[in-house]
Amino acid sequence: MNYKNLTIYGPFVQAITLEDLPDKGAIAMEAIVPIKNAGILVDEKGKVVECGIYSHLVDSYYASAPKIKSMHPQVVLPGFIDSHTHICFAGSRANDFEMRNSGKSYLDIAASGGGIWSSVQHVRNATEEQLVQNLNENIKNCISQGITCIEVKSGYGLSVVEEVKMLRAIKKAQENCPIKIVPTCLAAHLKPKDFDGSNAEYLTYIVNELLPIIKEENLSDRIDIFIEKSAFSPEEGLNYVLQAKNLGFKITVHADQFTPGGSRVAVEVGALSADHLEASGEEEIQVLATSETVATALPGASLGLGESFTPARKLLDAGACLAIASDWNPGSAPMGQLLTQASILATYEKLNAAEVFSGLCFRAAKALDIKNKGKLSAGFDADFQVYDVEDYREILYHQGSIRPTQVYSKGISLV
Numbered sequence: 092m093n094y095k096n097l098t099i100y101g102p103f104v105q106a107i108t109l110e111d112l113p114d115k116g117a118i119a120m121e122a123i124v125p126i127k128n129a130g131i132l133v134d135e136k137g138k139v140v141e142c143g144i145y146s147h148l149v150d151s152y153y154a155s156a157p158k159i160k161s162m163h164p165q166v167v168l169p170g171f172i173d174s175h176t177h178i179c180f181a182g183s184r185a186n187d188f189e190m191r192n193s194g195k196s197y198l199d200i201a202a203s204g205g206g207i208w209s210s211v212q213h214v215r216n217a218t219e220e221q222l223v224q225n226l227n228e229n230i231k232n233c234i235s236q237g238i239t240c241i242e243v244k245s246g247y248g249l250s251v252v253e254e255v256k257m258l259r260a261i262k263k264a265q266e267n268c269p270i271k272i273v274p275t276c277l278a279a280h281l282k283p284k285d286f287d288g289s290n291a292e293y294l295t296y297i298v299n300e301l302l303p304i305i306k307e308e309n310l311s312d313r314i315d316i317f318i319e320k321s322a323f324s325p326e327e328g329l330n331y332v333l334q335a336k337n338l339g340f341k342i343t344v345h346a347d348q349f350t351p352g353g354s355r356v357a358v359e360v361g362a363l364s365a366d367h368l369e370a371s372g373e374e375e376i377q378v379l380a381t382s383e384t385v386a387t388a389l390p391g392a393s394l395g396l397g398e399s400f401t402p403a404r405k406l407l408d409a410g411a412c413l414a415i416a417s418d419w420n421p422g423s424a425p426m427g428q429l430l431t432q433a434s435i436l437a438t439y440e441k442l443n444a445a446e447v448f449s450g451l452c453f454r455a456a457k458a459l460d461i462k463n464k465g466k467l468s469a470g471f472d473a474d475f476q477v478y479d480v481e482d483y484r485e486i487l488y489h490q491g492s493i494r495p496t497q498v499y500s501k502g503i504s505l506v
């Protein structure tokens with residue numbers, strides 16, 4: 092090893108590595124054992140070599156002249172991973188929010204020109220460059236929240252041309268972005284009003300006309316579908332997902348948001364994750380818990396819509412792998428504050444810090460099929476965030492009102 096290119100970050104009052112925590116199921120409160128007076132040793136590629144006691148790292152490596160990045164004594168933990176967002180969008184849906192809070196129904200809102208279709212209109216009217224700009228702004232906001240990896244979905248284009256425009260915008264944003272962006276094709280968000288044919292015909296059109304372009308231009312290797320009464324049935328969804336899987340796409344599903352059905356499809360096809368799950372019952376929880384599909388709670392959608400939360404406690408107790416993501420989108424989850432949402436979910440669902448941080452870090456990485464992020468562990472990317480507190484429990488306790496003072500991606504300072 093070339094010691095000259097190593098950097099020690101620290102000392103920190105506490106480092107929360109999330110090492111040795113289980114991939115699935117409930118986690119005991121005591122499972123988090125902070126390393127006190129900690130340091131992180133990082134190599135020239137931005138990988139963690141070791142996270143341990145700072146003075147030991149200095150004693151072992153300083154003689155070989157590593158660089159030292161001095162830190163104000165604070166708490167460090169892995170960067171958050173937001174595994175479910177729709178942050179490539181244009182326009183506002185404040186009108187929907189106000190109508191919903193005035194007691195108007197989903198159908199009333201749709202009839203007045205609101206709902207997903209209004210975001211589709213905004214995105215179709217925006218240029219690719221405008222979408223890149225909006226997305227960059229939102230990514231900047233995410234980084235300031237300690238998020239160092241973000242999934243971004245298409246799904247407001249809903250035609251071959253417009254979905255390609257969205258995915259190209261996401262790819263372009265990635266080119267100048269200091270953190271990892273994971274693009275997902277959500278052309279199966281809804282059958283657009285202007286498509287002349289059935290749901291099944293729309294999905295066939297996507298498979299035949301859009302997915303080959305996405306592969307050819309290397310725009311995404313993941314597809315998502317909204318399985319719900321108002322969107323696609325479980326049967327339509329299963330058929331679509333199997334075809335996409337045959338083409339080599341990884342699968343994630345918007346499942347059980349208002350009615351159960353999607354989670355079974357997700358598990359049946361071996362999807363990476365089933366997201367939402369607010370309407371999952373005992374059977375769905377068991378099916379998810381005995382699978383390798385990550386169950387993703389989206390508390391931002393519950394808060395945006397005034398609906399119940401995903402049964403996160405039950406999912407964990409049954410043995411599921413629970414991730415927590417923001418679902419940030421202009422309609423149902425406009426807040427876009429992941430830590431606030433996760434803290435609130437924790438109070439309603441009784442989740443301890445070990446369970447919440449696992450759901451925001453390595454369990455979310457699993458939902459994105461990423462193996463080297465989400466822990467401060469040897470070989471993992473040195474993605475971490477630093478809070479100006481002396482005890483890690485302060486972070487959730489403040490329910491998102493404090494932000495990290497420093498954020499690093501592969502050892503490089505972003506905030």
Ligand SMILES: [Zn+2]
Binds near residue numbers: 176
């Ligand atoms: Zn969503």
